[in-house]
Amino acid sequence: MAELELPGDPPRFLLIDKLTIVYATIIAAVALTRLDVTTANWGVAIGHIMMIALVLLVRRPGLGTVGRVVGDLYPAFILVALYGSLDVLHGPLTLPVHDELIIGWERAIFGGMPSEIWWQKYPYPWLSTLLHGAYWGYYLVLPTPIFYFAFKGERENARRAILLEGGTFLFCYLIFVFFPVAGPYNYLPRPTGIVLDNPMARLVYATLADGNSYGAAFPSSHVAVSTAAVIAAFLGRRWLGWVLLVPAILLAFGTVYCHMHYAIDAVVGVMVGITLPMLLLRFVRKDLEEVRGVGYR
Helix, strand or coil: CCCCCCCCCCCCCCHHHHHHHHHHHHHHHHHCCCCCCCHHHHHHHHHHHHHHHHHHHHCCCCCCHHHHHHHHHHHHHHHHHHHHHHHHHCCCCCCCCCHHHHHHHHHHHHCCCHHHHHHHHCCCHHHHHHHHHHHHCHHHHCHHHHHHHHHCCCHHHHHHHHHHHHHHHHHHHHHHHHCCECCHHHHCCCCCHHHHCCHHHHHHHHHHHHHCCCCECCCCHHHHHHHHHHHHHHHHCHHHHHHHHHHHHHHHHHHHHCCCCCHHHHHHHHHHHHHHHHHHHCCCHHHHHCCCCCCCC
């Protein structure tokens, strides 16, 4: 049972709050010291400082039902904005990227480049449709466990899903900032012909035209966070984990076939998506126990 919160009680920060504050502080500092400090850099810095203020706001004691929902779910809404800020931190296209190093690792491990070979070797319309659809399905896989558990009033499961996905996102974002890799979508010639002649491929390219961040390829956050989402789903409802598992596996292959990531990006993404949630779960017991069996009313 959750402890009664009184208006005069000091706020208790959840693990995801602490991770968000640390991340926001680092990014604000980077924005004000990297490249020429432009108006956009100031915007990124101020935006991340405001994130810290948001955390302080949602952790005020005595919040009502809406406040409790926002306090649990706010990371799900700010992560999109955080991804978009990476372009500013990369110039864009002005910082050196590490694609040649990643390509070297790729060739050494796989004996070639699956991201270049697969779409040319298997240019089947049905396969392209399936894997581009799975790639775009990322936007459905990620919110499913978070909002399913929130809708059911299961705060423990919703908090855990937010932590595992949000913490994995923030970890990947930090790597993108300090070790940018453009990925085959931005670094190499893109696929042409029949591979792109289907509705799902066109949908993916249209989506990326409005929401692609340069330097955010290694590891694949698509794969890492989808893996974390599957773990969160399994921990809350085993059937939901099985429902999301197949789309997540197809997504991992789709990131490579669709020429969005190098194969090593996807492999490391799976490793991050398993390892980081396991680490986070070791430190989150109190956050979950205080709302065990307590909904949002």
